């Protein structure tokens with residue numbers, strides 16, 4: 001039976017304005033924020049000394065990869081049940097980390113959609129999922145093991161229609177190789193421009209946005225020309241595998257209003273592993289430089305006026321579902337203010353992904369919120385381990401002291 005909740009005395013983080021507002025009451029009813037009314041609420045909590053912030057949005061995740069040392073091998077060895085278990089564990093960690101919405105940028109389509117529906121029905125606790133389903137890739141291309149291989153524009157149109165019918169919230173295209181997939185190269189723009197154009201046309205016809213995985217600089221140019229909505233990674237990889245940020249291409253990303261999700265933290269972590277172990281991908285001598293360049297590109301994109309949203313690429317090697325706070329830490333390290341970084345994982349991300357009713361604590365918006373021990377406008381570290389997490393008015397996590405916790409966890413508002 002739905003209930004209602006009034007939160008008193010917390011410091012409310014207004015992400016849009018980038019300010020902390022002490023003492024404003026926050027009311028939740030029927031899964032949404034409402035203007036507090038004088039009538040009684042079924043539950044009231046006093047959060048004096050604590051901070052309340054909108055639930056976070058991770059704009060680039062892979063729920064069906066385990067984020068460990070060898071995610072591809074684990075995925076390939078697992079049966080369907082084990083794969084669903086990995087997704088459930090990832091979803092649980094996302095919630096514990098304050099992430100109330102994820103954009104799944106590619107997985108086994110049938111399982112991803114089934115998993116997203118189970119979360120919507122409340123059978124599994126997890127974040128809201130915006131799913132691409134299976135990504136479109138060239139034959140034997142990056143992510144082909146759970147993607148749809150497309151060799152012609154007609155293949156691409158069919159694949160988009162199929163994913164749309166099954167509930168895709170957007171379309172994911174793989175326009176270059178990737179580190180995860182043997183036999184592909186990040187330096188190679190391996191999805192032809194005409195296939196990308198047709199995929200974008202079909203996506204638009206179904207009212208869907210298009211996210212494009214791009215490492216090779218040429219693949220970024222094709223994504224711009226095809227009309228992508230978001231470019232993932234955008235690591236500006238030259239034909240020899242080295243990074244080479246191109247200001248002119250960045251300017252056209254900005255001019256077309258395309259949004260970039262630089263996924264720096266996964267790159268930084270994989271580079272660290274390569275440095276520590278001395279291992280590398282075959283003859284790929286530039287892997288470390290290329291991976292670490294993603295971190296430097298954040299500042300260059302920002303200086304070029306490109307809109308950035310935060311995506312951790314969690315699920316890939318050594319990138320678990322609690323990595324978004326560290327991605328935001330990279331944004332701040334690159335010179336962004338905490339307020340700008342926080343917007344990249346809340347209101348700005350929601351706007352860029354056309355999710356008009358999430359990302360802010362605002363009357364009528366979905367009641368996604370996190371309770372923090374400190375002010376995230378001062379330090380991103382407070383985003384780690386939130387004390388409470390509410391998604392769509394359901395209290396999914398409550399780490400307050402037992403005496404304060406009463407029986408709120410699991411409560412449906």
Ligand SMILES: [Zn+2]
Pocket residue numbers: 060061062105313
């Ligand atoms: Zn990815």
